[in-house]
Amino acid sequence: MxxxxxxxxxxxxxxxxxxxxxxxxxxxxxxxxxxxxxxxxxxxxxxxxxxxxxxxxxxxxxxxxxxxxxxxxxxxxxxxxxxxxxxxxxxxxxxxxxxxxxxxxxxxxxxxxxxxxxxxxxxxxxxxxxxxxxxxxxxxxxxxxxxxxxxxxxxxxxxxxxxxxxxxxxxxxxxxxxxxxxxxxxxxxxxxxxxxxxxxxxxxxxxxxxxxxxxxxxxxxxxxxxxxxxxxxxxxxxxxxxxxxxxxxxxxxxxxxxxGALAGGAALARTQPAASMVAVSGSCSPVTAAQIAWAQNHGFATERLVVERLLDAQVAQAEVARVVTGAVQAVAAGRPPLIYSASGPDDPHVVQFPEAAMRAGVTVPQAHAMVGQALARCMQEVIAQTGVRRVAIAGGDSSGAVASALDITALTVHSQLVPGAPLCRAWSDTPAMDGLEIVLKGGQMGGEDFFGQALRGTAA
Missing domain, CATH: 3.40.50.10840 (Putative sugar-binding, N-terminal domain)
Structure with missing residues (x-):
């Protein structure tokens, strides 16, 4: 044996x-x-x-x-x-x-x-x-x-x-x-x-x-x-x-x-408040939809990416630029921006997504990838233009697309936030990315005020 x-x-x-x-x-x-x-x-x-x-x-x-x-x-x-x-x-x-x-x-x-x-x-x-x-x-x-x-x-x-x-x-x-x-x-x-x-x-x-x-x-x-x-x-x-x-x-x-092979666990630090934060979400989960709605009602500047425009090469760049401009202005005004492409499984943009992909002449997986790439470009631009040091990404596929585009080599756990979604510390050879605080949240993770927690931390 x-x-x-x-x-x-x-x-x-x-x-x-x-x-x-x-x-x-x-x-x-x-x-x-x-x-x-x-x-x-x-x-x-x-x-x-x-x-x-x-x-x-x-x-x-x-x-x-x-x-x-x-x-x-x-x-x-x-x-x-x-x-x-x-x-x-x-x-x-x-x-x-x-x-x-x-x-x-x-x-x-x-x-x-x-x-x-x-x-x-x-x-x-x-x-x-x-x-x-x-x-x-x-x-x-x-x-x-x-x-x-x-x-x-x-x-x-x-x-x-x-x-x-x-x-x-x-x-x-x-x-x-x-x-x-x-x-x-x-x-x-x-x-x-x-x-x-x-x-x-x-x-x-x-x-x-x-x-x-x-x-x-x-x-x-x-x-x-x-x-x-x-x-x-x-x-x-x-x-x-x-x-x-x-x-x-x-x-x-x-x-x-x-x-007895392992002693007691490590006491993770509590997450401290951030001066500012930018969040992006491609999650179709109703849990995330409720979190976006909470954010809309609690001071976040929410910017929806119109997915049909992202699938049209003639206007996709302009759609990203529109949303980035709004997000950068929000940071300057002291409001955390939240960029999202879906609001729950019943969102008409989600229900009609396969039809939109067909009209654009792409497969559904290709269309999903195009949305992920747009979210990544939004995050890159907002970080570059504002210097924000804490970011949140909601959705499994979205997290992969966005985090992969940020020139991050590795992550380690920085502090506790919600079960299954800790705040992480980014390691990179690129100075603008090294030390970035980042949380990657699955669609089912977190309470209704998740984005608020990610901003204000858990120290209180």
């Missing part, structure tokens, strides 16, 4: 991960940093000098955009990314997925990523942890549940995920959902088994070095979280690949603490 029962953590990196979007990548950083496990997230493959600069880190991430990509794109790009991460020598290689399992056979295929990751890492099994109670995500008997507001919904009945514009979730049983993306054998260690402490015994007959199965692990509370972490860490063998949410990090930390 090749179990590891020594409770002391080995030297060097403990885990390396590829994030399928930028917001989820910072979520992993937060989970480990809170536990006192130093973590760095690279936004591009690092040079030898940058690797040396962060040589003390115990977890290394590489942010990506595969959540919005095709399986063909994954086959072209993920093997190189996995090889970069394997070079750090960590015993666990993770493909970090969203805790709402955003994926389909055509877009963001988690199954395709698993095939590539298992081929790269080997091992006799591939663990999967999606539940993360701190983020109010729960997996019970293979079914995924997620909270929205004060209510926990089965994912196929979730107000947002059941009708996601790109990867709607029609099935809450993750084995059924994943089976459409990979022919690999899918197994489950359920919460009853984990509560009883019988995880390793349940795993033993499932291991198969010739055809490693994916083994999902239920997580609903602290006990199942820690037991899942114990099974993965003790049964990692010579190395294991895991497609998991940040639930994997929370599970490992829970086990390491329980075993």
């Amino acid at each position: 090749n179990a590891h029962t020594d409770h002391a953590l080995p030297e060097g990196p403990l885990l390396a991960y590829y994030g399928d979007d930028f917001t989820g990548s910072t979520d992993v950083m937060e989970a480990f940093t809170l536990a006192g496990v130093p973590t760095v997230l690279f936004l591009q493959p690092p040079s030898a000098a940058w690797v040396q600069r962060f040589a003390h880190m115990r977890c290394i991430g590489l942010a990506g955009t595969s959540r919005g990509r095709s399986p063909a794109w994954m086959r072209e790009h993920l093997p190189t990314a996995f090889a970069v991460l394997q070079a750090f020598g960590a015993p666990i290689l993770q493909y970090k997925v969203c805790s709402t399992f955003d994926s389909s056979p055509e877009i963001g295929s988690i199954g395709q990523a698993i095939e590539l990751g298992v081929a790269a890492m080997g091992g006799a099994w591939s663990p999967m942890v999606i539940g993360a109670p701190r983020l109010r995500r729960y997996q019970a008997f293979g079914n995924l549940f997620a909270a929205m507001g004060g209510t926990v919904h089965r994912l196929d009945r979730h107000p947002t995920m059941s009708r996601h514009p790109v990867t709607p979730m029609p099935e809450a049983d993750l084995r059924q959902h994943l089976a459409k993306q990979t022919p690999r054998r899918l197994e489950l260690i359920d919460l009853v088994t984990l509560h009883a402490g019988h995880g390793p015994e349940a795993l033993a007959p499932l291991r198969d070095a010739a055809a490693p199965p994916v083994v999902l692990m239920d997580v609903v509370d602290d006990r199942t979280l820690a037991e899942a972490g114990r099974v993965i860490w003790e049964e990692r063998g010579n190395g294991v690949f895991s497609a998991s949410s940040s639930g994997l990090e929370y599970a490992l930390v829970a086990h390491w603490r329980h075993s």
